[in-house]
Amino acid sequence: MRDQLPPLNALRSFEMAGKYLNVARAAQELGVSSGAISQQVHALEKWIGCRLFKRTNRGLDFTEPGAAYYEEISNAMENIRTATQRVGRPDVRKGLVISVTASFAMKFLLPRLTGFRDLWPDVDISISTVELVNEYQASDGDVGIRYGIAHQSGMWCKEILRDELLLVASPDLLKQPLQEFDLENVLNFPFLIDQHPKIIKEYPSWETYLMRLGLANVKDLMFREFSQQWMVIEAAINGEGVALAKRCLVKNDLDSGRLVSLSDIELELESGYYLLTLPENSSDPVIRSFWKWLGQEATKISASPSAQQKSQKAVIGGQYL
Missing domain, CATH: 3.40.190.10 (Periplasmic binding protein-like II)
Structure with a gap:
């Protein structure tokens, strides 16, 4: 009987292409060429038997089955990452302080945060609000979410959403x-x-x-x-x-x-919203998981x-x- 699991590399390429809706950015994220991403996505479409993306004036967009498939696959891939991190690094941080404006906290983050808490039930997650959108300081929290700060000296910055x-x-x-x-x-x-x-x-x-x-x-x-x-x-x-x-x-x-x-x-x-933290935190499994989770939630809005x-x-x- 045929294995019902598509190739992992094809799934990873589809996940990144779906996250950014941009082949070049997906390739940069995975450290491969744009051609390799396109080839893997086409292979996955052939394996499944339907188109997952369509071309628009703005670039890539999901087809209807592609959007539904992305939501399922992105959640599954994040679950795999989280499970691997838990097994591989049982000494993960005990707490995570998120620094964010009150508006983003109340209208975006808090209504969705239960989903991330479920991924890390043993991590104490707290929210610290700032009144003004200015530069992130390490004393503000373990991570900061700021609008319009794509680059800040001495900080690891990753885009969340436009x-x-x-x-x-x-x-x-x-x-x-x-x-x-x-x-x-x-x-x-x-x-x-x-x-x-x-x-x-x-x-x-x-x-x-x-x-x-x-x-x-x-x-x-x-x-x-x-x-x-x-x-x-x-x-x-x-x-x-x-x-x-x-x-x-x-x-x-x-x-x-x-x-x-x-x-x-x-x-x-x-401009957009960005996640900022100290460079030494960039490999922290909880922080990386939080960044990936935020990106998934943002994709649900745009899709x-x-x-x-x-x-x-x-x-x-x-x-x-």
Whole structure:
């Protein structure tokens, strides 16, 4: 009877290609050539009997069976890594302190953290929040999650996710079915914003987004300001106005119906979230597992049906917290 397990190298190549949706980055991660990644993925597709990826203007994307297969395979591969680390290094760390902004902790990390705790039930995991997104210091925690810090001297930095801004609001605010909502009516609502002028050099403004909507040179806009993005999101849920928010922070609220996306026009951010730690921690099995797990959770967001809907995206450079 034929062995029902595909070749391990093909699975590893598929996992990395799926994580980054980029053959070159997958090849860099595994230390092989781009051609080797493509060859292994094609071999896996032939072995399974269906296409797992498709080409788009932006690069690779999953087919429907490919997205489902990736979620299963990435979880299985991480379980293999974790089991191997436990057996091979029984002296793993006893605790992990994660330094992160309150917004990322509340809207992304905490709702998902049980999944990582299940991987390391004997590790005491705690969260330490910082108010401002600035450089990570080792005294902040064992690892830090920061937005827009791709490189920091003396630190090991790994990308977690890239994101885009969505126009969102409470369905109760609209007072009509979403399909009947005229985008020009967005001007009748308060615009919810958060600002950290001391640390943000540039960030996408409401004016930038309104220009993308074809609503340029609009006067007399009403703004309501908050100190942090989680406050903006909660205010939007409560019907106080409309907000521009990162997809990763509002994914659960969109899925639950607490928020709705008002437009398929998104502003794609040039920067992203990064995991930072001291270089000597880069081989720590718990920390590496946490990085891989974060990447898997980020991929679930980018591969979700709502994220794959047809959209128009504008790339902008700035740090929006």
